[in-house]
């Protein structure tokens with residue numbers, strides 16, 4: 001599924017790297033507000049959904065080789081966070097959806113949870 | 118084993134926002150010299166966990182990375198409060214993090230076990246009131 005399709009499903013606004021939205025394909029995703037858990041439990045998920053907003057969200061995504069972060073519950077990162085993501089080619093989305101429905105909609109559309117580690 | 122590249126960073130203990138700079142730079146360097154994606158990921162995750170620990174549990178410190186023909190050694194040294202019981206700290210889920218740290222998305226007690234998982238060897242030396250030195254080795 002492309003990030004563009006994901007953005008449509010979540011009715012999300014693309015905050016940066018929109019030029020990549022049609023070419024970057026995501027196969028699995030994870031949702032968490034704890035970056036500790038993302039670093040410890042995630043493997044090969046291309047996308048993170050989170051309600052946490054700080055620069056470490058972008059750095060965590062980078063270390064995990066993720067290409068997209070969606071902020072749920074209408075959370076909006078500041079300009080510095082957007083710039084950080086831009087410099088790493090990580091696409092940022094923001095959606096009004098809460099965590100559970102956001103994950104549910106994507107799961108239903110075929111985005112799975114990846115292999116457990 | 119002769120050293121090919123040495124990288125040195127100061128990690129500012131007061132600056133949560135910038136924390137991760139050292140790991141980001143190491144990642145860039147490893148990419149630029151053609152290290153495999155698999156190794157880059159292991160080094161990035163383990164070093165980033167260590168860098169975060171230096172900021173949230175200590176007062177910052179220094180990170181040194183030595184890249185050799187057959188391996189990468191990451192050394193994280195701080196002069197923070199130290200770890201009283203290293204075996205306990207190594208257990209999954211053990212954390213002394215405050216609610217304030219949890220609100221920043223850290224403090225699940227998973228960092229040290231994760232650093233052990235992703236490195237090929239890990240050594241911790243710590244003295245209460247003096248500081249902590251974590252050494253991570255990765256084979257190439």
Ligand SMILES: Nc1ncnc2c1ncn2[C@@H]1O[C@H](COP(=O)(O)OP(=O)(O)OP(=O)(O)O)[C@@H](O)[C@H]1O
Pocket residue numbers: 036037166170171174175195197198199200206207211212213214222223224225226227228229230249
């Ligand atoms: N550099 C350090 N200086 C002092 N204490 C440390 C240091 N690193 C770790 N610790 C202690 O060891 C505990 C476990 O560390 P670990 O990284 O596993 O978990 P955490 O940092 O609390 O949470 P997480 O890593 O999941 O965000 C910490 O809560 C802290 O008490």
Ligand SMILES: [Mg+2]
Pocket residue numbers: 166169170224227228229
């Ligand atoms: Mg930690």
